[in-house]
Amino acid sequence: MLTAAIVLATAPVHANETEITVGVYHFPPVAGVGNSGEATGLLGDLLKELEQAHPTVSFRVFHTSPKRRYLDFDAGLYDVIFFESPDWGWTEKEVDISRPILADEELYVALKKPGRDSSFFDDLHSRSIVAISGYHYGFTGFETDNSVLEQTFDIEFSDSHSRNINLIKADRPSVAEVAIVSYSYLQRHLARHPEDWDTLLISNEPDQRYRLSIIAQKGGAATADEMLRLLAPLVDNGRYRQLVEKWGLQLPAGFLTGFKAP
Template sequence: MLKTALPYLCLPVALGFATGVSSETEIAVGVYDFPPLAAVRENTRVEGLLGELLTELETADREITFRIVHTSPKRRHLDFEAGLYDVIFFESLNWGWESRPVAATRPVLTDEDVYVALDKPGRDQSFFDNVADRAIVAISGYHYGFAGLSTDNADLQERFQIEFSHSHERNLNLIKADRPSLAEVAIINRSYIQMHLEQHPEDRARFLVSEMADQTYQLRIMARKGGPITAATLERLLLPLIEDGRYQRMVERHGLQVPSELAGR
């Protein structure tokens, strides 16, 4: 198996279906930091749900090798167009993939983005009513509902008072610093803020989290059309984990949800 790259998504041919992937096929998979779905580490490890899924699947079959290609939220489309990878996990079709040569699986995850502010006396959910007028901190390259899913930093900075970073942790720290001229609202995926509050219960009383979502999204696996593996094959590879409940348990451990049509299988 791979020494320097992480093997990926393999299941035995004896499952009773043809995978459509020949032996010793290497699949390049784009991965960027998107906790708790995927946390990219410097030593090429991938943690979070994706890391757990990879560990679960790599033990099943050693004939298919998945090579991890580190990208970033801002760079992932350019890297795809440059041919650096062929598959990317946990993406919404609305996040810039509409005109690109990809085929998508059915939704395999759901999550949403919420607004997080410092909890102060007299502050309630109405604080988020006009969030576009607040000083916002966000992740460069992420797509946000309030901004019409645009990822053009220059355009966003012209339209909003917005600060960009590459870390939810940094953005939450900016909120805790109570510098309203710089950061009044952070936009965080709900699964991440839930994970943060479980790990840092002292912050429960410090943050006001919106009941209203900035956006709710269904995430899929994208595969390059004409690439070494198809979206349909990826669905079949996941099927045994879905049917025996292992996939749903993995998803729920990371504060995420599976779509209702998968949960009922």
């Protein structure tokens, strides 16, 4: 369901300086865009750290959306996208894919009621669902065409995990009985609203587990390996792991022991 973050290497601003345009869509807590147009979430922290580690590299934010990110890619508006699963529509394109650099999963959420348990999520075709438009979900087979999904499921679309959780809590079965929320976002929500531990029913099994990579256009201005080389100092000094853990996210299994900058 990357954030995600998109990176375009443009012409050097000065002889020894490269400006990289970073496009971001709403994918909390991985990425987002603040009121002033700045990147937020893990991505926002990471860009600041990368600029400190590489003084000749600067970043500029470009705001895209979950659906529009593919059109922007095909139009050549960016070269590299961070925090994307290859399964989210990228394997059909001419792309260069890095090793996974981030991991998370998505869970089903419903309202707790007497006699209701995790089996409530067994047949989603019989439930009213609220999901985020443009996100890829396991239960849909990663289909993102809203019109196709509306023919198969009783589904409503939004652009906010917060709104989706509130719809569940409002107990309006005709609108939303089930929401799909990332583990990292859900943990941050429950830390801020501990009363919801007794309000929300959370599935035992995930909708999907994803391992997120850096994906680049073949022949583009910046390759996935080049972005891994920028990331390498933050991996070596432990700072990248600290940022990932700060946002309740995870590193893929074996990432630290097996990481070698290209």
